[in-house]
Amino acid sequence: MIRVLLAEDMHMIRAALTALLRLEPDIEVVAEVTRGDEIVPEALRVRPDVAVVDIDLPVMDGITAAATLRERLPSCRILVLTAMGQPGQVRRALAAGIEAFLVKDAPGDRLADAIRRTAAGLRVLDAELVSSAMEYGESPLTPRESTVLKEAARGSSAEEIAARLHLSPGTVRNYLTGAITKTGARNKIDAIRIAEDAGWL
Structure with a gap:
């Protein structure tokens, strides 16, 4: 039995994914979380074989959480769910050592197969997604420019x-x-x- 932790903040999507996985005889959803900062504590508690992680999570993004999970629980494999329009985020995930990706609009039967392949230690990569991600180069921004731009993205004024x-x-x-x-x-x-979009922030 493959034990799965599911991290998805959209209630309807999470419920649909859980229902889909319950149909599989060899997969069990042992935990569901809605925020990135909940992934590691919950994974350490339930010890899943695979964490299925959405990139866009509140409080802590899925890539940051996944990278931390790799360090804290190396036995847990990570499958990242992403939208086709996020090549920069995929590039960030690749740089963080994540090797399994599934595009969110993939057919439903591909999720279970991707989980099985991920649990077996195989790479799950969409060629078009990875190709698109590689089109973006390294960030041209200095660390300080990135920090300032991140702060601006949160709505802070120059004075703040x-x-x-x-x-x-x-x-x-x-x-x-x-x-x-x-x-x-x-x-x-x-x-x-x-x-x-480029994954530079």
Whole structure:
């Protein structure tokens, strides 16, 4: 029996995935979580063979949680669920050592097969998804530009970012301008979107 932890914040999707997996004689959903920060504690409690993790989770994103889970519970294999439009996130996951991906709009019967393959230690990669992910290069942003852009993505003003990072508001604006230029964006909002899509934040 393959023991599965399911991490998905959308109630209807999670319920549908659980119902689908209950039809499989060799797969048992032993835990369900809705937030990224719940994955590791719950996995350490129930010891699943496979964690099926959505990338877009509240509090902590699925990739960060999956990378932490790999360190804390190496015996647990990880299958990441992703949308086709997130090549940058797939690139981040590959860099974090995650080797199993399933596109969210894949046919339902592929989920059970992907879980079995993941549990067996096999790679589960969508060739088109990985190819798309590889089109993005390394981030052109400096660590400080990335930090400032992340803070801006949370809705913080230049003054708030400056106070939090112990910088002057002018320096924060310079970092934002650098990020806009390097991403080829029209403005700060566009730079955030481009960087997030590319997996640079």
